[in-house]
Amino acid sequence: MASSTTSTVYIHVIEDVISKVRDEFINNGGPGETVLNELQGIWEMKMMQAGVISGLTERSSGQKQPTLGGPITPVHDLNVPYEGNEEYETPTADMLFPPTPLQTPVPTPLAGAADGSMYNIPTGSSDYPTPVNDSGGNTDVKGGRPSPYMQSPSPWSNQRTPLSVDVNVAYVEGRDEVDRGTSHQPLTQDFFMMSSGKRKREDFAKQYPNGGYNIPQQDGAGDSTSEVAKAEGSNGSYFLGRCDSATTAKSKILAHLARSSSKIPQLDGPIPDPYDDMLSTPNIYNYQGVVNEDYNVVNTPAPNDLQAATPAPVAQNDIGHDDDDEPLNEDDDDDDLDDVDQGEELNTQHLVLAQFDKVTRTKSRWKCTLKDGIMHISNKDILFNKAMGDFNF
Amino acid sequence: MAADTVFGSSHVLDSSSSTSSHPLSPGAGVVPAIENVVSTVNLGCTLDLKAIALHAPNAEYNPKRLAAVMIRIKEPKTTALIFSSGKMVCTGAKSEQQSRLAARKHARIIQKLGFDVKFNGFKIQNIVAAYDFTFPINLIRLANSHFKFSVYEPELFPGLIYRMKQSKIMVQVFSSGKIAIAGAQKRDEILKAFENIYPILMSFRADK
Numbered sequence: 001m002a003s004s005t006t007s008t009v010y011i012h013v014i015e016d017v018i019s020k021v022r023d024e025f026i027n028n029g030g031p032g033e034t035v036l037n038e039l040q041g042i043w044e045m046k047m048m049q050a051g052v053i054s055g056l057t058e059r060s061s062g063q064k065q066p067t068l069g070g071p072i073t074p075v076h077d078l079n080v081p082y083e084g085n086e087e088y089e090t091p092t093a094d095m096l097f098p099p100t101p102l103q104t105p106v107p108t109p110l111a112g113a114a115d116g117s118m119y120n121i122p123t124g125s126s127d128y129p130t131p132v133n134d135s136g137g138n139t140d141v142k143g144g145r146p147s148p149y150m151q152s153p154s155p156w157s158n159q160r161t162p163l164s165v166d167v168n169v170a171y172v173e174g175r176d177e178v179d180r181g182t183s184h185q186p187l188t189q190d191f192f193m194m195s196s197g198k199r200k201r202e203d204f205a206k207q208y209p210n211g212g213y214n215i216p217q218q219d220g221a222g223d224s225t226s227e228v229a230k231a232e233g234s235n236g237s238y239f240l241g242r243c244d245s246a247t248t249a250k251s252k253i254l255a256h257l258a259r260s261s262s263k264i265p266q267l268d269g270p271i272p273d274p275y276d277d278m279l280s281t282p283n284i285y286n287y288q289g290v291v292n293e294d295y296n297v298v299n300t301p302a303p304n305d306l307q308a309a310t311p312a313p314v315a316q317n318d319i320g321h322d323d324d325d326e327p328l329n330e331d332d333d334d335d336d337l338d339d340v341d342q343g344e345e346l347n348t349q350h351l352v353l354a355q356f357d358k359v360t361r362t363k364s365r366w367k368c369t370l371k372d373g374i375m376h377i378s379n380k381d382i383l384f385n386k387a388m389g390d391f392n393f
Numbered sequence: 394m395a396a397d398t399v400f401g402s403s404h405v406l407d408s409s410s411s412t413s414s415h416p417l418s419p420g421a422g423v424v425p426a427i428e429n430v431v432s433t434v435n436l437g438c439t440l441d442l443k444a445i446a447l448h449a450p451n452a453e454y455n456p457k458r459l460a461a462v463m464i465r466i467k468e469p470k471t472t473a474l475i476f477s478s479g480k481m482v483c484t485g486a487k488s489e490q491q492s493r494l495a496a497r498k499h500a501r502i503i504q505k506l507g508f509d510v511k512f513n514g515f516k517i518q519n520i521v522a523a524y525d526f527t528f529p530i531n532l533i534r535l536a537n538s539h540f541k542f543s544v545y546e547p548e549l550f551p552g553l554i555y556r557m558k559q560s561k562i563m564v565q566v567f568s569s570g571k572i573a574i575a576g577a578q579k580r581d582e583i584l585k586a587f588e589n590i591y592p593i594l595m596s597f598r599a600d601k
Contacts, residue, residue: 364470
C-alpha cells in the first residue's frame with residue numbers, strides 16, 4: 001500500500017527520536033520515562049489525527065486512543081501532512097531500504113507535480129546525514145527527518161508545548177565548533193516552519209522571542225505557482241550553542257543529526273558571510289538579532305521627514321494633479337493581490353516545503369533546485385530528496 | 394494626444410530614394426513604442442526591509458547585494474525596489490499610467506503589511522522607447538558626420554549612442570535599423586527626439 005511508505009517513514013522517525021532521547025529523559029534527572037511515553041503517545045496520536053500514520057501498533061499503553069479523524073484539525077497547517085494515505089508507488093525493498101545514499105535526483109516540476117517519481121525519500125537520501133549516507137544505514141530515519149520538524153509546528157500553532165521549542169532549537173554541544181567553522185549549514189530546522197500565506201505569521205513570530213533566530217519562514221509566494229517554495233536555508237546549526245540545557249533532550253537528537261551532517265557541510269548556495277548574508281532572502285529566516293539591528297528600525301516615520309514632505313505635495317496639489325500624494329486609499333482594486341490570500345484552503349492547498357540549493361531567474365523564468373522537502377499536493381504528502389522545477393512569474 | 398501635435402505635416406517626398414514608408418519626417422501615427430517606464434515615489438515612512446521580505450509575497454532581499462527589497466507583481470508586470478528610507482523605484486511598466494498604477498499596487502502591498510504608507514511625489518524618471526526602421530544603417534558614416542553628438546565604439550558596444558544637443562535624450566542606433574530612445578521624462582520628449590533623429594537616420598541608410 002503506497003501510503004504505508006510515508007507512514008513507515010514517519011513512524012520510523014518517531015521511534016528513532018524517542019529512542020534517542022530515552023536516555024536523556026531517564027537519566028540525569030530528566031523528565032522520566034512516563035513523560036517520554038506520553039510524549040510518544042501524543043505525537044503518534046497527532047500524526048494519526050492528521051492521517052499520515054496508519055497501522056500503528058499501540059505503543060504506549062494507557063495512552064489516548066489514536067483517533068483517525070478525518071483530515072485536519074484546523075490546527076494543522078501545511079506543516080502537518082494531512083493524509084499520507086496514498087502513495088503512487090508501491091514501495092519496493094529498494095525504496096524502503098536503499099543501500100546507496102542519495103542519488104536519484106528527481107526532476108519534479110513544481111507546478112502541478114506528477115505523482116510518480118517524486119518519492120525518493122527512502123532512497124538513501126541524505127537527510128540528516130547527508131554525509132553519513134555513505135553507510136546507507138539511515139534509510140529509515142532519513143525520510144522521516146522532515147517529520148519531526150513537521151510535527152512540531154502544529155503544537156506550536158495551537159499551544160506552545162515545551163516540545164515545540166526544543167525541536168527548533170536543536171543542536172547542542174559539540175555542534176558548536178563544527179558549525180561555527182562551517183557557518184551556515186542549512187540543516188533541517190527551519191524548513192518546517194511555515195504556514196502558507198499570512199495566516200500564522202504573527203503567531204509564529206511571537207513564538208520565538210529568543211532573539212528572533214527561529215523566525216518562521218514566510219514564503220509569501222501565493223501565486224498559482226505557489227508550490228515553489230522559496231524555501232530558505234536554515235542556519236539552524238548556528239544556534240546550537242545557544243540551547244538551554246533544559247532542552248538537551250531534543251537537542252540530542254538534533255545534535256546527532258547535526259553531527260552526522262557536519263561531516264559534509266550542506267550549504268544552500270554560496271557560503272554566506274556571517275553578517276550580510278544573514279539578511280539575504282535565503283538566510284533571512286535564521287537571522288540573528290545581533291547582526292541586524294539596523295533592520296529592526298521601528299516603522300514609525302520620523303516626524304521630521306513627514307513635515308518636510310508635506311509642503312511639497314501640497315504645492316503640487318495646488319497645481320491640479322489628480323489625487324497625487326497622500327490618498328493611498330487603495331482599498332479599491334488590487335484584486336490580484338487580494339486573491340492571493342484567499343487562495344488558502346486547508347485541505348486543498350498545495351505546497352512544497354524544502355531547502356533550496358539554487359534559485360535563479362532570467363527575466364520571468366525562475367529555476368529552482370530544492371532538496372529534502374515535503375510536498376503536500378492534492379491532499380497527499382510526498383517527501384523528496386531532490387526536486388528541480390521552473391516556473392514563470 | 395501630444396503625439397498628434399508633434400507631427401506637423403506628414404508630406405511624403407516622392408523624390409527621396411527611400412521607400413514610401415519612410416519619408417524624411419515620420420508620418421502621422423508613426424511613433425516609437427514605449428518599452429519601459431521607470432518611476433519613483435516616496436512612501437513617506439521608514440520601512441523594515443526584513444519584515445517586508447519575510448511577509449510580502451514575491452519579495453527578494455539580498456542585503457549583501459542591494460540594500461532594497463525587490464517585489465514583483467504580475468499586473469502590470471513590474472518590479473519595485475523598496476528602500477528602508479521609504480523610497481521606491483518602480484520599473485517595467487509599459488506606459489506612464491501603468492507605472493503609476495503599478496507603483497500604487499506596490500505601495501498597497503507595503504501598506505497591507507502594516508506600514509503607514511503614503512504616496513508622495515510620484516514622478517516618472519525615465520521612459521524608454523524603441524522603433525525599427527527596417528533598413529540597415531551605416532553607423533560609421535553617421536558617427537563621422539555627427540561626431541559632436543555620436544559615440545560609436547563597436548568594440549565596446551555595437552550600437553551608436555547619439556545624444557541630442559538640445560536635450561538629455563539618448564538614442565541608441567544599431568546597424569540593423571533598430572533604435573532605442575531613452576532618458577525622457579515625458580512622452581513628448583521621446584516624440585521630439587524621434588522626430589529629430591528620423592531624417593538623420595534616413596540619410597544614412599546602408600542599403601540602396
